[in-house]
Amino acid sequence: MTRRFAPSGDIRPAWSRSVAYGVAAAIVGAILFQWVAAPLLPYLLGVVAVAAVPAGLSTAARARRRGRIDDATGLPNGVALERAARARADANVVVAHVDRFARHAAALGPDATARLVSRIAERLAFGSGGRAIFRLDDLNLAWLEAPGDEDSLEDRLDALAALMRSPVDCGRPVDISLAFGLATGPDGDIRKRIVKASLAARNAAHFGMRWKRALDEDEQGGGGPIWAPHELDDAIVSGQLWVAYQPQLDLRTGRVEQAEALVRWLHPRCGPISPACFVPLVEANGRARELTAHVLAQALEEAQRWEEAGFPVGVALNMSTLLLADHEFIETIGLTLRSSRVPAHRITIEVEEAAAVACADRAIAALESWRSHGVDIAISGYGSGCSPLGMLRRLPATRLKIDKNLVRAIAVDPGNAAAVRAVILLAHGLGMTAVAEGVEDAACLAALGEMGCDIAQGYHIARPMTGKALTEFLAERGRVAA
Template sequence: MPETAPERTAAADASAETDQSVDRRFGVFSVIVLVIGVAAAALMSWWLPLHPSTGQIGTGLLLVLAFLVVEQVSVNIDVRGGISWTISFTEIPLAIGLFVAPFQVVLAAHLIAGVGTLLARRVQDRVLYNTGAEILEITNAFAVYTVAGMIIQGTGPQWIAAYLGAISAPITSTLLALAAVHVLGRRLRVGAATKLVFRTLVLGLVNASVGVVGYEVATNVDHGLPLVLATLGGVWALYLAYSGLLREQRDLEALSEVSLIVARSGRRAAARPAAGQDTASAIKSDDWHGVAQRIRDQLGAARVVLRLRFDPQAPMHTVVAGQELPAGVVDIDTAGAKADGLLRLPGSHVRHFRRVDSLPEIRQALIQRNAHEALVVPLRSASHLLGVVEAHDKLSRWRGFGQADLRMIGTTASHLATALDNRRLLATLRHDAYHDPLTGLHNRPGFRQLATEMLASNPGSVMLRVDLEVQPAISDALGYAWSDRITIAAGRRLRDALGPDTPLARLEGGAFAALLVDADLERAQVAAEKLVAGLSAPYPVDRLTVEAGVVVGYSSSAMPDGVLFSDAPGGRAGTPTELDVDELLKRADVALRAAKTSGERVRAYMPSMGQIFLRRFQLVTQFRQALETGQVSVHYQPKVALPRREVLGVEALVRWRHPEFGDLHPDEFVPAVEAAGLVDALTEFVLDRALIRIRKWLDRGLRIGVAVNLSVRSLADLEFPTRVSAALERYRVPPELLTLELTESGVMADPQRALPVLRALHNLAVVLAVDDFGTGYSSLAYLRQLPVDEVKIDKSFVFGMGSDLGDLAVVRSIVELGHSLGLVVVAEGVEEDAARDQLAAMGCDVAQGYLISRPLSEERLEAWLQARTAMAKNVRDETVLTLLS
């Protein structure tokens, strides 16, 4: 028959007032049930008075024994919401008692067995309710039995009355149980309630049938008792199979629920570090009490204790479900855990201890916990102890915890340890995903998340962008390890300067960011200057001191926009908008770039700066369309051999006629295109146009070469020489007519990486030229190693030859150096006759500049060639073009 158990399943943070209110309501309800039961029993005793006889004592003792047996083989079903249903086989002895004993004897036997079992199990909070419920069950059963017997007397068998009386008992207890659920304020869905009631009634029908049939067979059939015993054995075997399957199902449900609770609490806890919560507050808000309660319900234990260690260096945190734990063993520190016999068990196996037969240290630990027996299982990962699960004192069995309980707590502990380890790994992965491994500061995604939360509650804030500039030569000399040490030191100085509560991030390399909460521009200026002073101080490296430059740009979230992409999605120029983290970082970056350009150390973002960024953005986003629509074209500037004035070739120079900005110089859009990763498309475009131009000249019998400028990206692309070879074959152009110009700074940035590409291009027989020669800091050291054919003297030296003896000496030195290495020397920027004559006197091979011609479109170049040159045959019988005087 079903009984209710008002178990508490509130979370650890539920209020004590609510629990006390539930206890009071159930206590009042229990008293009411008991009073009604006593009154009903008194009426039944008046109606069916007891007539003592000699055999009633023996019958009563047998009924007590029968009721005790069926109480010990009861089945517990846990229901969500704090209700435990206990299904027993009391209908079997009750049905027999209706036949053989008076009401008072059966009632006394049932109360002695039922209440005695509860007291033996130390379940004191249900005694009043169950006493009243048992009295009502027996009273109602005898009332139905008596009334039915009177109705069918003389017209049918008496066992029908006993059958109906036995069935009425589970119906009575089921109605009381549903009333208790309502009083406790628990929510039980109609479907779940219907299923439980149906199962209870089915089992009641089976039990009543067994009791009635067994009595009739035993009393009316010859040798019927052995048959009844065999039938009871079969029912018992069926019950064992059913209870085993039910136990497995409940164990699986419990394991699933425990894993889900830990997973949900892990997701909530993983989201908290961003908001600055400490570990203790995160643990308090997790639903660990629900885990402990679920394990306790499944084991039927008086108490379950979870001791969890979230930090290997910190003591365990204790969660208790069920009976309160003595104060001395609630929170045990690390030293206490080492001395406690139950907390320093090796391995991860389940241990079952009883106070009567345990070692002294185990017995002492059980006494401290006020427990007679305990199941203990450590929670371990591969590396360290995660916690310990303790279950104290079995409630539902005389014999204590059994093998099924050991298996259940062991499997649950294994799942719990895995879930905890996964949670720890998830927390580690989350930390690593949102923090920079070198400095420990937030990385870009972590900073974005934290700064977004801070901006939501503090809109008046300032974003700082800090760039730490260490000379590449220092990094090359000391190595990346020392460069990392400088970066770590810079991050530490940044934290010391701005305080531990300021959100900080290392974005990449030596780039940092900080968000000053509730700050204005004046405070930001002071903080930026403080950072410059602090981060610029020399960094000690062994016995050396390394100096680094620092530039800071900052932007306020309170500043109105006006330019930068309308400064917010959907915003209009000139109107205040609510800026997000990315927008503030972008503005601070614009201010930082402006500071670098102007040579300042600190610069605040101004709305006018956005125009530059907006124009740069538009150029990058519109570049591919410009290539396809013909806005981008190639102009050519002639190059002439000195002193013969023969036109040797031209240099291909890209031009962009923008529909909004007009004619754009390459110095404006090429760096933007290169930074956006679109320079390969530009290089292929210019290369194709140059080869088409050469092919047209070859078809006319002219051998005029074209020079094409390469970017640093092309020098790092190992597939670039293959594409050049394919283009030469496609247009049927001799490789010696194609010159590829690369800047000296581009080659020197990473000469070892550029060398394989240069050698592959040199093997194709194309001409390689070093542009802007003379402006680098290490060109002379590497020039001998580079497979180049030409050097181009930077125009800044050519411009100053006539007025600066130093520039004249540089040009002469480059000419002599180039010739000594067997290179062709080209001078660009020739704008005067005097400069041309000086270069010719020095022995310079080729001149290029406005004196000869400005860059020309294809049509104007053809006109220039017809008007300014004469066709002639040279000594090698080749057609050449010579400038007219």
């Protein structure tokens, strides 16, 4: 059973208690100096000093303990989990991801949110057989399991899911949905297991699964370096996170009319980290807002520089599924756009096809909110799923971006060519601009031109580059055209 720490005398800052001990020692020393014979004074002062040592050690121990406690809930935190796992090198890590946590927190306020997390932890502790529950961050709770217990994990997670079916009372009833991730040991790196379990839980939530086992690095196609979520904040401040821009070519005019903003991370220890590795983890740890706002701010600055250099090029920005219907965030972005000198109509918000059709009414309302700020909306990855045509017609989108896996082989595969031609006609019939990504050779680009495609993007046109390099690229194209 978890509990919230009640205020007590030991919650004062450690330095204030140290001062108190010092003052007390000084008073005792003064009294001893007045009343005790000089030969005995050193011995008695030694006794006072020795007596003060346990108190000082206790103070330090309490300070260390507070560093392992989540302030809001009183639950042990991620630091405590790492410490607990040191004695169990082969322990497995299970992470419970609280779905739609940001929405619950916004509706409840901080105190009720803390009670909500504590109540969830209590149910997890009960359903996991009394195991200690650790709070990693806003979205994720975790516990340790002995190796071999994973064989019965699915049944136990089913039981936990059943426990969560009744609303959680935190002053008012709240319906909660959890998804779980499992990372097995031993690999000697508990932080790595925690990160992998968090990512697996996030993926389980994204794909509507009850739980998911973390894949080994070789199963992830090389995986990539594992980093700590808090490093993202330092990366933004220090400039490790930067934005690359891939040009999009207008096939009617031959000009670059827009560039897709793609976030990159040059980690000081791990080197370049693929977005496929760190973006899902950013989302899983509740930092999608910060990352998206950072990328947009950088892109707006670059777009302003391009225009000052004589190149009025727009920017396309990928939107996280988690933020698509976050109306508070939409309004924040609206304020950013209104304060920028870049016209809103030069900004395109790209939304994955799967996210747009997953919850039709919610997606339509969200996209209408985005459109109200004057930006364009692109449905990206079209052709990779099975979107109903009626649903596509209802979306307030202005661009249809054809999936690169369809586009790449159109010059040699008649089936792909027919599919891409049909999507272009569909886009035009719905009043949308047709954009093809994945253009990797001249034959593909020529075929798209013959089909009447509007915009093309891919390595044959240009690879992603820095904002300064794009300015030079645009200038060179202008000189060639002249």
